[in-house]
Amino acid sequence: MARHNGAVGVDIGSAAIKVVELSGDGRADGGGTVVRAAASAPTPPGAIEEGRIADVAAVGRALRDLVQGAGIKTRRAVAAVNGQVALMREVRMPQVSRDEIRQAARFEVERYLPYPIAEVTFDTVVVGENREGESGKVDVLVVAARTDVLRQHAAALQAAGLEPVVLEVEPLAVVRAVSPRAASEHVTACIHLGSSVTMILVAEGEVPRVIRTVAFGTAQLLEAAASRLGATGEAPEVLQARLAAVSAGDDVPGLREAIDDSLSSLVTEIRRSLEYYGGRYRAAVPDRVVVTGGGAALPGITASLTSALDMPVELGDPFPALGGFPQTGAADAGPAYAVAAGLARRGVDEP
Numbered sequence: 001m002a003r004h005n006g007a008v009g010v011d012i013g014s015a016a017i018k019v020v021e022l023s024g025d026g027r028a029d030g031g032g033t034v035v036r037a038a039a040s041a042p043t044p045p046g047a048i049e050e051g052r053i054a055d056v057a058a059v060g061r062a063l064r065d066l067v068q069g070a071g072i073k074t075r076r077a078v079a080a081v082n083g084q085v086a087l088m089r090e091v092r093m094p095q096v097s098r099d100e101i102r103q104a105a106r107f108e109v110e111r112y113l114p115y116p117i118a119e120v121t122f123d124t125v126v127v128g129e130n131r132e133g134e135s136g137k138v139d140v141l142v143v144a145a146r147t148d149v150l151r152q153h154a155a156a157l158q159a160a161g162l163e164p165v166v167l168e169v170e171p172l173a174v175v176r177a178v179s180p181r182a183a184s185e186h187v188t189a190c191i192h193l194g195s196s197v198t199m200i201l202v203a204e205g206e207v208p209r210v211i212r213t214v215a216f217g218t219a220q221l222l223e224a225a226a227s228r229l230g231a232t233g234e235a236p237e238v239l240q241a242r243l244a245a246v247s248a249g250d251d252v253p254g255l256r257e258a259i260d261d262s263l264s265s266l267v268t269e270i271r272r273s274l275e276y277y278g279g280r281y282r283a284a285v286p287d288r289v290v291v292t293g294g295g296a297a298l299p300g301i302t303a304s305l306t307s308a309l310d311m312p313v314e315l316g317d318p319f320p321a322l323g324g325f326p327q328t329g330a331a332d333a334g335p336a337y338a339v340a341a342g343l344a345r346r347g348v349d350e351p
């Protein structure tokens, strides 16, 4: 049973801050959760720069207002940095002690990160024994981020009156949200479409196997749509409303093509990632492909990806597995909360 009354997952995106409050439902096995709240607010303009919090005070204020407005009582918070500012590498190593794993990871970090090891915080996650018959070997995911970037995140939470209990990386949170407690043979691919970056993920059960962060997001997609609609310079909300209206009724010639065109470089990356997964781990296609992130709300996005990838793509809603969407908030907004929901679950599982 959980020894605390839950946790709040805090997703500080470049466009929106999202929070999800979860608590354990008191079940003896600790497996159940109750979603207490899910809410979002726009990120103060300019406060996030390439995954770093440039204005801690502004983010702290916006987060405090959001948490208060949503009636969130829990102080224990879990936040994450995105894949742009983190290094994530899977390394195959002999089954050695934890200390030796850390040492090998340190070597890996030194090899791939362009800054001194002293400025970096890193962690390791054993993602499993490899299946290629090399006995006595394990696959270890090495995760590292600059300490100052992590500190800014912690400072923003503290400024909002929250207590940071864990800081992790967004891709791990999304995997936890979209394939909760899935069996290890169940393969889920997830395309998390954010405003400025997209994560491409493949997981076996809850174990991440492919993690990519691509500098492409809904900002570019909306730009393509805007120029087609003759609406460049419009506020995003105005544009979103027009897009929704367009998809509901009258057709704008060329709009779908403009969006699909803009999506094509991302589609290439997704295909490559799936091919890489198939080649490295299993010659198989994923059992499920889901879209999450704010971009999941783009009208027609699942249809566009379904046809571009030639496999069924559906929306990824983290809430059903967590106990359902809370009373407050738009019921169809689930996919946008994938990061926050995955972080909240980490917080609940954490002692």
Ligand SMILES: Nc1ncnc2c1ncn2[C@@H]1O[C@H](COP(=O)(O)OP(=O)(O)OP(=O)(O)O)[C@@H](O)[C@H]1O
Pocket: 012, 013, 014, 015, 016, 017, 082, 193, 194, 195, 196, 197, 198, 217, 218, 219, 222, 236, 240, 243, 244, 293, 294, 295, 297, 298, 299, 336
């Ligand atoms: N109904 C909608 N129609 C079109 N686009 C939408 C809609 N709702 C949200 N979006 C897009 O989703 C974006 C927000 O997505 P999300 O919250 O995942 O981004 P973020 O986490 O702030 O960004 P990042 O992770 O890239 O820093 C908005 O900026 C908008 O472009």
Ligand SMILES: [Mg+2]
Pocket: 011, 012, 013, 014, 194, 195, 339
């Ligand atoms: Mg995001």
